[in-house]
Amino acid sequence: MNIFDIDFGQRYRDHMAAAGGREKPPEAWDAQAAGMARQMQESPYAHAFVERMDLSAVTTLLDVGCGTGTIALALAGRMERVYGLDYSAGMLAVLMENAALRQFTNVEPILRAWEDDWSDVPACDVVVASRSSSVMDMADALAKLDAKAKRRVYLTSLVGGLFIDPGILELLDRRPPPLPDYIYILNILYQMGRHPRVDYIETDSRLANTESFDVFARKLTHSVGELSDAERTRLAAWYDADPVRARRGGAPFRWAFISWETR
């Protein structure tokens, strides 16, 4: 057996199923839309994403899983037309509010899921999927992005498959199975005959910048569920032992930034 015998699309689906990955209903994202920062397109993450893009000869952009417009709106001022595709009507409503606030009239929402038929989704010079490719079928998702891009695709994906510093999880009695990460994407693209480039974007941990242990512990419960007394005690010792590390919320989070040409 050699590497060409491995069906990385199938391996990804198997890994996702084994890790208990499930498609969230769009309503779960609707509920988060209003709370998302209005200025996400000016965040260090958005800057890091955009500065890695080649926008030469690019006038149209399709942002898949666009949310409230982190990448779509960061680039709308440079484009003739921008399409924001998302299955959450709540996210698309905030996208359009944000576009209106910035007086963009070239932004169009597309209410659609990764899994739907995309035959009427417009092909664009550049297609992006920022932090939005937590799909059950990666081979299908990559084929869709590739088919809609006249020039290039850019996406970010998990590195390591966990959203919390594994060192913190080890302190707890939790061993969440890591989700499949970017390495499947590189292999699937290779098997599609593409030549992906990979870079990394570091962002603050989602546990960063808490002003007290209680706030830190509360944030952590959003990700891992309620903490037992023993877990809380171990975590408090970790938090107090190194205030700088505690302020950072443990290790920073790392996204893989993957791009490829389609022509």
Ligand SMILES: C[S@@+](CC[C@H](N)C(=O)[O-])C[C@H]1O[C@@H](n2cnc3c(N)ncnc32)[C@H](O)[C@@H]1O
């Ligand atoms: C973490 S947010 C990322 C938003 C934005 N791209 C960013 O980088 O800030 C993930 C987005 O993907 C969308 N999403 C999740 N699953 C989806 C699916 N199956 N089809 C379409 N959109 C989906 C969610 O509604 C949400 O807006």
